Amino acid sequence: MRFEQTRTILHHLAPDYHRTVSDYYQTLAEGDVSPRVRLMLDYLIDHEQHRALALGEYCRDASPHVLDHWFKGVEINFPEARQEILGEAAKTDLDQLIKSAVSYKNNLISYFAHLTAHCTGEETCHLFQTLKTQEEKAMKRMIRHSQGLADL
DSSP states (O other), X not given: OXXXXXXXXXXXXXHHHHHHHHHHHHHHHTSOOOHHHHHHHHHHHHHHHHHHHHHHHHHHHSOHHHXXXXXXXXXXXXXXXXGGGSOGGGGTOHHHHHHHHHHHHHHHHXXXXXXXXXXXXXXXXXXXXXXXXXXXXXXXXXXXXXXXXXXX
């Protein structure tokens, strides 16, 4: 049985996840990649860095009541941003890059959905539902952006 506090999730775990994914994209961008992949990587790097900063800002302004909420008996760990999700094919194949990016997003979406289902406080439940929705919308924007690049 695991215990997790909202403050830890929002102040450390989620921003670190976004920064790690951004670092993976940055490392990939420093190599030999196709022009479309490079444009998409620039977008993804900025997006992940922005998400990490936004969560930090939220923590500064959030209600202590929400941040102090404890989840008791959380059955799953916060997702790990595994580098192997971003395979070698992502260097030249825009579809493979998007597939990897969607996988990173789905890891967060699934975790936030799990927390929402196990919330005991209405405010905290609303917070994680909002985070889940934001990640879903970000994934849709990312896919639309990639479709625009594919049409170039």
